Amino acid sequence: MADGTQVVQERGELSGRMGTTEGSEGAFIEVDGVEKVFDVRRRKGLLRRERHQVRAVDSISFTVARGEMVGYIGPNGAGKSTTIKMLTGILTPSGGRLRVAGIDPSRERTRLAHRIGVVFGQRTTLWWDLPLIDSYKLMHRMYRIPDARYRENLARLVELLDLGDLLEVPVRQLSLGQRMRGDIAAALLHDPEVLYLDEPTIGLDVVSKTRVREFLRQVNAERATTVLLTTHDLQDIEQVCSRVMVIDHGRLVYDGALAGLHEVGEGERTLVVDLEREFPPVEVPAPARVVRVDGPRQWVAFPASEPAAGLVTRIAERYPLVDLSVREPDIEAVIAQMYAERAGRAPTQSS
Ligand SMILES: Nc1ncnc2c1ncn2[C@@H]1O[C@H](COP(=O)(O)OP(=O)(O)OP(=O)(O)O)[C@@H](O)[C@H]1O
Numbered sequence: 393m394a395d396g397t398q399v400v401q402e403r404g405e406l407s408g409r410m411g412t413t414e415g416s417e418g419a420f421i422e423v424d425g426v427e428k429v430f431d432v433r434r435r436k437g438l439l440r441r442e443r444h445q446v447r448a449v450d451s452i453s454f455t456v457a458r459g460e461m462v463g464y465i466g467p468n469g470a471g472k473s474t475t476i477k478m479l480t481g482i483l484t485p486s487g488g489r490l491r492v493a494g495i496d497p498s499r500e501r502t503r504l505a506h507r508i509g510v511v512f513g514q515r516t517t518l519w520w521d522l523p524l525i526d527s528y529k530l531m532h533r534m535y536r537i538p539d540a541r542y543r544e545n546l547a548r549l550v551e552l553l554d555l556g557d558l559l560e561v562p563v564r565q566l567s568l569g570q571r572m573r574g575d576i577a578a579a580l581l582h583d584p585e586v587l588y589l590d591e592p593t594i595g596l597d598v599v600s601k602t603r604v605r606e607f608l609r610q611v612n613a614e615r616a617t618t619v620l621l622t623t624h625d626l627q628d629i630e631q632v633c634s635r636v637m638v639i640d641h642g643r644l645v646y647d648g649a650l651a652g653l654h655e656v657g658e659g660e661r662t663l664v665v666d667l668e669r670e671f672p673p674v675e676v677p678a679p680a681r682v683v684r685v686d687g688p689r690q691w692v693a694f695p696a697s698e699p700a701a702g703l704v705t706r707i708a709e710r711y712p713l714v715d716l717s718v719r720e721p722d723i724e725a726v727i728a729q730m731y732a733e734r735a736g737r738a739p740t741q742s743s
Pocket residue numbers: 430431432446447448466467468469470471472473474475
């Protein structure tokens with residue numbers, strides 16, 4: 393494993409310690425044991441409704457230092473947007489502690505709004521029927537940006553994002569890539585210290601993607617803006633971020649350098665065995681190893697490329713085996729899929 397990485401082998405268990413962030417004193421974003429549980433009512437039959445809970449974010453902890461550019465990835469429904477919404481104050485956590493620039497987002501959302509910028513790739517914060525420049529003028533007032541600062545920032549953003557010819561065009565007439573550049577400029581007009589980007593390159597062509605990535609690097613270099621980037625496109629991460637966090641089923645399963653993800657991507661499967669009673673960790677041939685023991689249940693990680701049969705036989709010969717199951721490497725599969733798409737191979741499943 394590369395230095396400075398933290399991989400969670402089994403959900404909830406950490407092995408290793410990340411070294412990419414400052415301690416919580418120097419941290420700009422602090423997330424400590426944060427969770428978000430949604431109460432959902434599901435229809436059951438014609439009249440009955442059943443209540444149940446969705447644990448969208450399950451006790452995650454991380455810190456982000458000022459000026460860091462961090463990718464936040466994971467499969468659909470993993471909890472990325474929920475995390476971002478809690479960081480902006482749109483959602484209140486069900487538990488844990490969260491601070492951005494020392495501010496509790498859900499309690500002081502308005503105060504925080506002056507210090508953060510948000511870009512949602514699938515939605516626009518711009519006024520649909522107005523020319524682009526009018527949205528910026530409205531933001532100038534909403535955020536009470538000093539006039540000189542506004543003019544200076546607008547000029548710089550228009551130059552960097554090549555928006556000069558688009559300022560008088562109504563937003564609805566802009567192409568997706570143009571609109572995205574317009575949205576990114578809108579998010580940065582008030583000089584936010586942190587920028588959250590949720591799928592900023594979704595649907596963009598290669599040229600527009602490159603432009604957005606270059607711009608993010610530039611703005612980070614110029615202003616030390618902290619960037620938290622959610623994406624399904626690993627090239628966004630490769631070209632923009634020095635660090636990546638992977639969330640799966642609401643849990644942080646990886647936090648470290650992108651290079652380390654390749655190792656995770658190669659993948660392991662987990663054999664879960666139920667024995668008749670408690671035993672010390674079962675003896676298995678390397679590289680297989682016991683990663684967790686809970687009463688009579690044990691979890692054995694082994695290379696995804698190898699069949700489970702040999703391992704099962706070996707355990708069954710030596711221990712009173714009652715039941716077993718094999719867990720597929722969820723997140724690894726997702727990452728492998730992303731890399732396959734990146735390499736131009738046909739994806740194995742549609743997203
Ligand atoms: N308002 C809500 N009410 C109930 N459940 C919700 C709500 N918002 C999100 N969820 C659930 O929480 C889980 C995490 O959703 P979230 O949108 O954070 O995932 P995501 O990682 O952003 O996914 P995607 O990549 O598809 O955008 C999902 O199971 C989702 O259905």
